[in-house]
Amino acid sequence: MSMFINETKTEVIRVFRNPYFIFGSLVMPIVFYIIFTKVVNQGLEDAGLWNKHFLMSIATFSIMGSAILTLGLRMIQERNEGWTTYLRVTPLPSAVHFIAKMIGQSTVHALTILMIFLSGVIINGVSMTAVEWILCGVWILLGSIPFLALGVLVGTMQKVDLASSVSNILYILLAITGGMWMPMEVLPKAIQAIGTWLPxxxxxxxxxxxxxxxxxxxxxxxxxxxxxxxxxxxxxxRRRKQDVVKW
Known part of the structure; x- marks a missing residue:
């Protein structure tokens, strides 16, 4: 248990030391939120509902990107640097290592959600009941688990450059087809049809x-x-196949 706790703490610290995470998961989503609520969409009939809607969109957008990009690319870097090979000779089970990564990333996600929610209150005065805030936060946190699994899948790729390109393309396509930048109702019918079957x-x-x-x-x-x-x-x-090839 102590190894698990220490591994989780290490993962959290490493994420916050990554400048890409700070920019991609905190700064950029808040900038988008300001642009789409203060500049682009003005004069709406129900601005309060739009501000809440887009706050949830930008929070899910940020957490989804962090799950896909941060976790997967870090796993590839560790493998290419030989870190995962060193772990094989330590008492730390590989399953604990992966679980600690996902929990550490989820801990970072919880703090990210809090920061984005606070930005909505400060920038647009978004108001919801305590229950609604909590339910939204819990849903966004738990709903990110499939994207963490996608990040782990990205982490099975061999080259960081290729994985970075693929994960960024996936991230943008999922955001567009998921209605995270604009409501699904205004998107072309073909995108709506595809998007309703995507996570x-x-x-x-x-x-x-x-x-x-x-x-x-x-x-x-x-x-x-x-x-x-x-x-x-x-x-x-993919991991089992790579282990077979390696040995």
């Missing part, structure tokens, strides 16, 4: 439901669970 839309949709006084639908939960299982199976298969 990003159902991730954001759960938070959007909560701010409207509803709860995430069973379809939102089911599709996220299916993608979680899919990414876990694929990443496990």
């Amino acid at each position: 990003a839309y159902h991730y954001g949709s759960g938070a959007w439901a909560i701010i409207r006084g509803d709860i995430p639908g069973y379809k939102n939960i089911l599709i996220l669970l299916v993608y979680l299982l899919l990414f876990m199976v694929l990443s496990t298969y």
